[in-house]
Each structure stands twice: as C-alpha cells, then as structure tokens.
Amino acid sequence: MRVGVDAACWSNKRGYGRFTRGLLNAFLQSNTKHELVFFVDSQTAGDGDLPSNVRTVVVNTGDRPTDAASASDSRSIKDLLAMTKSVAGQSLDAFFFPSVYTYFPAITTGKIILGVHDVIAEDYPDLVFPDKKHRRLWALKGWLAHKQANYIMTVSEHAKKGIVRHFGHNQDRVFVIDEAPDPVFTTLALDKVDRSVLSRFGLTVDSRFLIYIGGINPHKNLPMLVQSLSEIRTKPGMQDVKLVVVGDLKDGFTPGVSELKSKIAELHQDDAVIFTGFVKDEEVIHLLNVAQALVLPSMAEGFGLPAVEGAACGIPIIATQNSPLPDLLRDGGIFIDPNSVTELTGALSVMLGDSIRRDEMARVATAKAQQLTWQRSASQMDMMLSTVAGKS
Template sequence: MRIGVDATSAANSRGYGRHARALLSAMLMEDQDNSYTFITDAPESIRFLPANADVRIVSAGAPTTLAAAAGGRRSAGDMMRMSRALSDKSFDLLLFPTVYSFVPVFTRARKIVMIHDVIAETFPQMTVPGVAARLFWKSKVALGRFQADAIVTVSEYSRRGILAHFRISPERIFVVGEAGDPIFRPIAQPQPTTRLQELGIKPDQRLIIYVGGFNPHKNLEALVSAFRALTSEQAFADLKLIMVGEYQREVFHSYFGIIKRQVEEMGLSDRVIFTGYLPDEDLVVLLNLGTVLVLPSLMEGFGLPAVEAAASGCPVIATTESPLPELLGNGSVFINPTNPSELVSALRRVTGSTELRAEMRSAGIAAAAALTWKAAARQMIDVIRKVGAK
C-alpha cells in the first residue's frame, strides 16, 4: 500500500512529537511491504527521517508546533493546503500520528487517527479554557473520529477512557504502545554535563526531578507544596527540585507563571531549578543523577517521562491515573494525585531509603526494557494491514 503520513506533529519537543518521530522511524525500519510519503508544513518536522524518504513540504503561515495546539490556531488556508496534499488520490491509506494536527480530508483512502488520551475531555477548563478554542477542539476530534476507519491510542488505560467518552465501537480502537529512546540507559558514575553545571546541578546532591509541561492538569502546585512540606523536615532540607520542560514557547494552556510565583512565595527559589527544555543528552545524565522522578499528573495517557526515567535507573513516583501501574508495576511507587499527603509520604519514603531506591532502580530498568519502539512499530503495521484489508 501507499501510505500518506501527516508528519507535522514531529516538530514538537513534547510527548506527541517524540512519539511521532520514534514510531515513524521504527516503522520505516520494520515495514518492508508498504511505501510512505511524509507530508508536513515545516522542514524541521522531518529532520529525523532518512535522506531518501519521500517528503512533501506544504507552505504554511504559522509555525508547525501551533498546528498541534489544543486550541487549534492553524489558519483556514494552512489547513486547506495540508488537506489538499493529504487527499492525493494515489494514497491507499492515511495515518495521523495525533488528532491534534488532524485536518479533514477528501479521499476514499482508509484513515487511521491516533487519539493519545482524553485529558482535554476530562479536564476541559485546564486544557482548552477558551470557549472558541474548546469548540474548535471538539469539532476537530469529532471530525477525526468520524473520518477514521480505525482509532489508535497508546495504552489500555487511554482506550478505556476513549470508550467512556465517545460513542465508538470497541472493534475500531487499537492500542499501539510507546517506549523510551535507547539513549535513556544507566550510566556508570555520571557527571553533570556543561549545561547541567551551568544550572548549578552537582553530582552529590539529592534531586527530585519533574519532566513535562507546565499545564494545569500536571498537578505541579501539589508537587511544589509537597516539596515544601518535605524540605521543612531537617532530614530532607538538602533536597532540590529540578523542573524540566519548555516554558517560553508553550502552545498549550500553561501555568508556568503560577508555579514560578508559588515557588517564590514559599521561599523556595534557592531550592527549585527551572531548566527549560533539555536535550536528551543532558536529560539522561540528569536522570542518572536523580534521586527520584515524580509525575503527579491528574491524568496521563502514557507517561513517557516516567518510562525514560525508569530506563535510566531513576526511581519513579507516579500517578495512579495513568497506565504506569500496569507498565512499571512494583518497580515504582504510585500515588492518588488528589491526595497531597500521599505524595509527601511517597517522597519521604523514597528519598529517605537507599535500599528502597536500589530495589526500584533494578525493577524499573527491567520494566522499561520490555517496552520497545520496534514492538510498537510492528503493532502499528499490523493495524495498517487490518485496516487496509477491509
């Protein structure tokens, strides 16, 4: 089959961009039967592809990353140009790696649309607070569901959420997992990179790490409050909180200003470090230096930062509202994100016990190793075969 791929989301540095780059790269390696054409509205979104990949660049008036914003800030002209390119009648099947960048298409080709989670549907005020943006989002997702011959999501947890929120036949929904990049692995005697040194991070510190966005549903106010409560105890006064994530060019609804103000008002400015975006080469070293990674979100469709941390040998405390209890199992500690005392207790327990962290490290490495992009690619190729055979 000849497959057209919407590659616009691959330009983004957040989870769905990492997902698109890793999955599509693995599919090219594994699929010997189908040919792929990658369509995008910015060259930076296809830098991950091999030089001989079939690529079409569509002109656009807005940066590609805005195409995947929950508010959907693409212009009608940009969407029409993408739609026209994707509607090429030579394609047998179209693949949208995320519904965020979905555009309506006018073709008889089979269509696979990925819906990573139902966070926007569960917490609309936190993700798409504007009335116009929310209407645009609902319309985009509804049209994607309507046009799709198959819906793909990233976990059984998300699949259950999709079935609960939308009227979709269970037979139309498939699960294709995720994995950490191979760069995330244990490093013997890690030393801070130049960038980490510039941030004031030292190898002998106890570090609580957060990796992700500064969106309201990430529950970071609870994390900062828990950090303050813990560091008020003498035994934990040396801890530092490292918050990793882009905050200057965030296209989703961001609480960064609120979190930064909370840190300042609580007198934690000397203990909390906002790193901004970190390349993987710096992030893997940070995770190896870390005492624990915390992902306290109200909901996660997958929770890739936790898997990357586990693969790097960093113990994980994560939300129960995610597939992570199924993916990482007993190798991590899970908390109810709406119960602040659980988070404080978990942080105290993990940061205070060298023995527990050693056990979590071993179990986490093993659990993360069971997740591979090769397996995910084969799952997606199998979905393509099933949809193409209809």
C-alpha cells in the first residue's frame, strides 16, 4: 500500500507527538510492504528532525498546526485548504492521521484512518476547552473527521470502548496500537544518576519526592494532588516530601496553570511544589529513577504514557482508574478514583511510608513496562494496514 501520513504533529512534545515519532520511526525500520508519504507543514519541516528514509511533501502554512489546533486557538481556513490540496494531488491507497488534533479534510480515493487517542474532550469539554467557541469548533472538527474516516486507530481497549460509545463506530473498524516507552526510559544504578540534573531543581538522591509528568490541563486533576500532598505533609516524618511537576507551562494546551498555582498558594505548599518546565527525556530519567512514585491522578487517560515511562525507570505508579493503566500495570501501582482525595492521600501514604510494598510494586511495574515496545506497536500498525488493504 501507498500510505499518506499527516506528520504535522511530529515535533510536538505532548503524548500524541511522542506516539507519532515512536510508532513511525519503528515502522520505518521494520516495514517492507508499505510505502509511506509524509505530509507536513513548513514549520515542522523546518525543525529538521523528520526521518530521511521517507518521501516528504512539505506544505507552506502560516502557523504550526499543533499550535493553531490547541485548546485556545484554531487553524486558518487557508492552512487547512493548503493541506487538503497537497493530498488531493497524490495517488494514495490510504491516508493515516496519527492524531485527530491535526486533522484536515483529506480529498483522496484512499481509505482514511483517523487516530483518536481518547474521548476526554467529549467526556470533559468544560475542562479541556476554555470557552463555548472552542468547544463548538472541536465538535465540528470531530464530526467531520469521524464522518470522513473509514477506520479509527486508538491506543488502548479502554479508549476504544469510549470511541465506540461516543461515535458509534463498528468495533471491527477500530484498531488498537499500543504506546510504549522510548528506550531511554530505563532503570539506572544510583551511581549513574546525574546529580547535576537533580541539583538544578534543589534535589539530591536522598530527597523524597513524588513526580508528575505531562500537561497542566484542568482534566489532569493536579489541584487534587496538591490537596493530598498538603494532607500528607502534616503527618509525622512527612514534612520534607515534595512534588516535582514536569511540563511546559507555556504549552497551548495548559490553561490550568493559574488554578494550580492558586491552590498551591491557598494550601501554603509553595515550598513543596517544584515546577521544572520542559525537561528533555535524557534528563528526566534521572528524576524518575530517584522519585518515590509517579502520580497521574487525571480524570481520564486514553493510555497514560508518562506512567509507563516512570514504570520503565523502576518506580511504582499512582494513577487514575479511568484509564487502561490498571490493566497495563496491574499490581505495579495503586489505582484511584480521580474524584477521591481520600484514596489519593492513602496511596501517597503507602508509597512514602511502606518501602516493602512500594519496592514490590516497582518491580512489577518495571516488568510490565518492558513488555511494551515500539517494535510491537509497529507490528500492530502493519497488521492494521494489511487489514485495511483487504477490506472494502
């Protein structure tokens, strides 16, 4: 098959960008049956990190699509039409959008495969979009994208159930391709941990801290995490515990920063919460390897890749039940009701106060994470394309 790919999210730092790079890099290394053609905006092409072993069609655009498609912005009609025209002139058997975020109307005789990583925007629109205008724009884009799509790709059986529930797709036309931790996420011996990375954030290898990695969106439920942190720090021997928040505070999808900082100030936890900003993977692994646990208390996750990356670095997980993580990392963490401060506080107490149980969960989590690889995901993509090629 000759497959067009929307590669506009290639350079994006968030989960769907990581998924696109991890999956397609692995697929390009192993694929022998299908020809890929990348369609990419001029801004992303200018970053210079696209793979060299794939044909690329560069489209002149006014804005980077992943910025313009953020929760508080929208893409211009001119840019959307430019992407549409670029595909219309190509002979393709299929066109693959790794993420609906950068969807545009694709005029092609090929079958369209739409990547939908979750239904968080549908389940929690008030938490994802800042106003009615952007909620309506998202609903319109979603309606058109799902109407045009012949097949859906998603990242977990959990997400698949939500997609079928919301959009009514036949289950046999929804494919699951797992996410996976990049090879850089691995356990390190204590003497291999880079102390200079820790010291940049006021930490040492002996510091007791919890870590969160991801966007600072309202649906990530971070104010509740700060609430639990403040309660834990009142307990004997827990006053030194800190929370490290790793994520780009200027990202277009992060309208929850002000609310989070207000909660920190309200609970007098300014000395307990460390904002690192964006940290490269090669550095964040040193934080992960010495953290007590990674905490992902989101209202929902389609996959929850940061939790799997943390597990790959040898730490246990506290994560939302409303995700595939209770299955992916079973017995490798504590999975909580995202509406329950009591459950979250109890989970923090276990991770910080019961080293035997914590170490056992860490061992299991690491073993589970090691089962997920991008090579496996590439095989799932190959099977998806072969199935699409054989269907009407």
